[in-house]
Amino acid sequence: MGKYDMIDKFDLDTMTDEQTKKKQDYVIKNCKCPSCTTYVKGDNPVGYCFPRVGTSKKIQWEKDCLCETCPIYKEYDLNHTYYCTRCSEICQSLKIQVPEISG
Numbered sequence: 001m002g003k004y005d006m007i008d009k010f011d012l013d014t015m016t017d018e019q020t021k022k023k024q025d026y027v028i029k030n031c032k033c034p035s036c037t038t039y040v041k042g043d044n045p046v047g048y049c050f051p052r053v054g055t056s057k058k059i060q061w062e063k064d065c066l067c068e069t070c071p072i073y074k075e076y077d078l079n080h081t082y083y084c085t086r087c088s089e090i091c092q093s094l095k096i097q098v099p100e101i102s103g
């Protein structure tokens with residue numbers, strides 16, 4: 001298993017567009033962000049840990065993060081938090097991995 005496989009927690013590399021869309025819908029459906037104090041009402045879609053969702057256009061202040069209590073977080077063995085402002089799981093992992101690879 002390569003480094004990329006280990007950080008591609010949602011296994012997107014091996015999935016078709018349709019499968020990716022299905023998984024994204026599943027993540028959004030189970031996401032706890034709408035009940036988080038950091039969340040800004042009306043921001044859509046949630047499921048910020050998922051790579052295709054992207055960061056929030058409305059959230060500016062980090063107050064608290066519920067991700068570690070989310071079923072998706074456990075199911076996919078995620079490692080980061082504040083996906084709404086800091087970018088998706090794989091994006092935050094790459095930010096950490098890059099200095100290691102180039103160093």
Ligand code: SF4
Nearest residue numbers: 031032048049067070
């Ligand atoms: S881990 Fe966080 S961003 Fe991802 S689905 Fe759960 S609450 Fe939402």
Ligand code: SF4
Nearest residue numbers: 033036065066083084
């Ligand atoms: S990613 Fe974390 S901090 Fe942001 S809205 Fe979701 S639970 Fe709250």
